[in-house]
Amino acid sequence: MISNLSDGVVGTTERPRPDVSFVVGCAGTPELVLRSLQDVVRWSDEHEPLELELVLVSAEADLLAAAQELVSGAPVRALHVEGASPRELLGIGSTVASGQQVVTLMAGELIYEQEPEPGPSAPEGTRAALAAAEGPLAERFGSRHDPHRQGRAAREQPLLLHSLSLFREVFELVFAHRTIRTVVEVGVESGQVSGIYAELGAERVHCVEPAPSDELRRTLAANPALELVERPSPTALADLPVADLYILDGDHNYATVRAEVEWITRNAPDAVVVLHDVLWPCSRRDFYYQPSHVPADQQFPSSEAGATVWHDELDETGFRGEGAFRFALHAGGERNGVLTAVEDAVAGADAGWTLSIVPAVFGVGILARDGAETRALTQALSPYTTSELLYSLENNRIALFTRVLHLDAAMVTARQVVERQEQALQDLTRRVGELESDLRSSRAQLDREQERVRAVRAALEGP
Template identity: 40%
Template sequence: MTGLLIHSVSEFSDLILEALRLADAQNIVEIGAEYGGMSALLADHCRARGGQLTSVDPAPKREFLDWVNANPDVRHVAKTSLDAFGELDAADAWIVDGDHNWYTVYHELREIEAISRRAAKPVLVFLHDVGWPCGRRDAYYAPDQIPAEHRHTHSYDAGATLDRKSLVEGRGFRGMGQFAFATHAGGVRNGVMTAIDDFLAEELAQGREFGFAEIPAVFGLGVLFDMNAAWSAQLAELVLPYHQNKLLRALETNRLRNYLRVIEMQDEFAARAVQPGAA
């Protein structure tokens, strides 16, 4: 079903690449490669500046593996992000589009901040899926890898809808065996945006201020950056028009309602197909 819906962080490529240019980013770490659509663009950016792309993904698609085998200058770390950080050097920018749950994203941000601080590098992070459905609801590709105390009750079969906090059995946007959603949205330590909120609040309490923009399109893109960076004012000027933009949010909501209707129609068709006497 996802083939019908634009969902990749590569939809933001023009904005991300311009931000990388403003920040003069040379070395980039990408967490979550999937098919490698964004990876190829990031690799070209790094090559043009004498840097390197490092991509972290324990189970990317075959298309990415074929591409990375043909591009030996790209480093691929076949581990989960939290297992890979010990092997990662400081980077000029990070693309975070891996496991979309509070525990993973919160600790990814903590690791990125620590690595950057040790290297005296400003932080620049692009985080996908900060909007519906994962902004305030955990998703798990491998639930057993999340500590039990941070793992919400979840389901592979029940689906998320726009008008309910609870999942709906056999309806809505659902994992279909590929991933699980937390059965309830909202509350503490639940979802990507909640992880970002918690990270920013803790940093502010320590006297460290970050800029953050939420772009409410294609499941939401977050841009988190160090306010002390030499390029922060230019970056803020770039992303500010998109931050919580009401028109983008309305268009995204309409897009999602249409997609959920497509899923509903597919479910209705499948139900008719299994009825006795169905053609």
């Protein structure tokens, strides 16, 4: 049986039954479909020729021709089913004759494999099998027929999750409890998060990014709801319309964040403020992007060494910026860190403000002026903000990540030691070779001297 077609691998080499033909139902992009067919053909070439009937769902003419050429004469037919689902694909298998092997592919990966039951009961049995194998849980976490789905999703993510795009469900709650038409986003990343605000209902998103990349320019230009603002915060805030929602994810230091929050509490008291990086490592330690816009007299002495949870001081093997940012040498005390800045700005505000924190991905704070709407929003956010599970997972995440950084640095150091030892060994080997050469030369010279001595002795002794 053919199995495990994902990642271009055909799994087992078990000999298929000689009386079994194969119906292969394919859907997905042309590249994925052709990759899957190549797997089937490769398996057939390496093990035993297979009798194939290929069913291409929603197939285009070019794909149909390419598939026909790829399988070299096997019958190919196309079913033009718009938006075909896995369950519809299994319907293909329910129509084949008894004794045929059904291999159904979705998006280029095997999702189902079964010999249909003979007779009229085949369609019902086939659909029931798929219903048991595929469902809401299977779509997210994998099924018995696709056990690696979660693993694939995991390895597609960056090693260090950091983006606010992960908090879409939190933003959905904010938009559900407040009327959000205008957004000011400070620190724009790739523009992906900016688009989320527009998707949730914002009519205008002002994206404050003083040094945008060409790619970011293209991304923002492609969405009419997004406007690029090439000025640093907090000075850019006064030049923009008062917003309903402020996203503060720019420079993570006391001077910048306090100025931003103070401006918002004075000039946009009805707004919601979402702040990123309110927890480790920036909660009580300033962080300065380089080159820094923060006046020198408002900066602490800083270092390119990195933060780590394994001890309190910065470390050369910690979370470093490689020149992109610097951390304050010391944590804590007054006027130091993002969370300290928010606390001080709120303490100096005219009205009361409520700060809730989602303890995940370096911490996201939601700040709003006290009132009935804010109490309702705070209550809606409470499953996230009061979660001991999220707090524990975040602590474990940063511990594991900084541990990986330490191990990586230790590995680099060990590699350098090995390289030095290898170089020393090469030097010793070369020196041994030189000494051996000298020894051979000395031995040859000694042999010549001994020969000369014997010749002189023989001449002296005479006949």
